[in-house]
Amino acid sequence: MYAVKTTSLTKYYGKARGIIDMNLTVEQGDFFGFIGPNGAGKSTTIRTLLGLISPTSGSAEILGMDILRQRDALLSHIGYMPSEASFYPNMRVKDVIRFSADLRRRDCRMESKILCERLALDTNKKIRELSLGNRKKVSIVCALQHMPALYILDEPTSGLDPLMQREFFTILEERSAGGSTIFLSSHVLSEIQKHCRHAAIIRGGRLLATGSTKQLGHTDAKRVRLRGLSEPPALEHMKDIQTDGDSVSFLYDGNLNPLLQTLAVLPLTDVSISEPDLEEIFLHYYT
């Protein structure tokens, strides 16, 4: 039995593309990354799995249960964090958390108290007084307090400060060690590379690649920007070369030594070597 299994899952919004022919499997107990640029169809896939939207064609199972026929049963095993954490603005944090537990007919007071303490969340505040980061924390507690078997997290770290991100992933690692499955959607490659064992890459509504994170992360590519040159240097493994007046920029995925040696003798006025953004990686390595 898979934690998540989709079979030719397709969703069109009228004529607009959502996802096309998605065949995705996530093993139980896996820490799974679901990665792709904005608008790739990550949220559409997740919303279909959760029954918020109904598929145009194809089917999907979660923990062996059909997403259409057994929707209510499977939702009790899922902890979901939406990308936009919106709650009833005039409710207090503790009331929202309690309401979520009540809707699940569960008493989660112990667990929610622990989570709120670990995340430093003030439960007496009203939702409308909260910053995005704090609303995200409420969302985390609501998704985690009932100890679900499957966590579906849609861009969970946006808005969280680095300290909280670390605490959040520590909690997730604990849950993962306890046997739960974690399905993490993100456009932050480093996040996925650091925590996930397996990942799927999605673009333009289609699954491009799926496998272990190591395998997929072969792109140690760097974005190199040089100033003081009008021609690109003589190097191999360059892609997406752009020249603009006295500056040159390219993606480099070869060894660092030849790059540094070449750069050392060039009359440069400025150098920057940075992580390429995901959009670039997709564009040049997964198309």
Next chain:
Amino acid sequence: MTLVKHELKQGKPALLIWTAVIAFMLAVCILIYPEMETQMNGVSAMFAEMGSFSAAFGMDRLNFGEFMGFFGVECGNVLGLGGAFFAALTGISILAKEEKEQTAEFLLTHPVSRKQILIQKLISMLLQIVILNLIIIAAAILSIYAIGEKPDVRSLSLLFLAYFLLQVETAAVCFGISAFLSRGSLGIGLGMAALFYFLNIIANLTDEAGFLKYITPFGYTESADIIADKCLNTGYLSAGLVFTVIGIGTGFFRYCKKDIL
């Protein structure tokens, strides 16, 4: 019943304000009646001769010199319109607000079926209408007692019943519409209530437009008819029941299949 409790809490401020305003206005209308009564003798005759203007409000058939006649017109405007607006606003926003505030995603990813959510939302809607009416009726009875009038209990009860049913029907129709909306809905709610009200006025003006009484719930709240006949018009009521069922049915049908974006 978690959601019923939640809905009632969420709707409490609006319910309190609407109830207070309607109850206050109704009480004021009743309390000034003794003052008006002395000046009313000539007024009824005048209204009766104002032709279609009076007919539009049913004033050609009501005796303003009597308490029930006065109450019928005043009640029709205050409780009829106020109640209809409250019911329409509650109904139109009950589903749409979740998507507008983006809380639908939170609510619908809990293990509660959509059918169950709709049932609980309907119950809370009905409860709010009941609470509004109970308080308003209590305020009206107290005010009537205060000015020492002895109104006809049957007519009075039928009037209150008719207004209650009007609110239920308006709320149910708006509930059905609400399932199709995902943002800005209040204008449509207010529009529906106003539309119903004016349809009845048009129906009062000309016999040719009489069929409109079957469409608008204000058809069966016409105080002139209720006070004269001492019963509610079953034809209009049945039509109202059909619209109520269609409204709720449409809401269920649509919302259970709706894509929440």
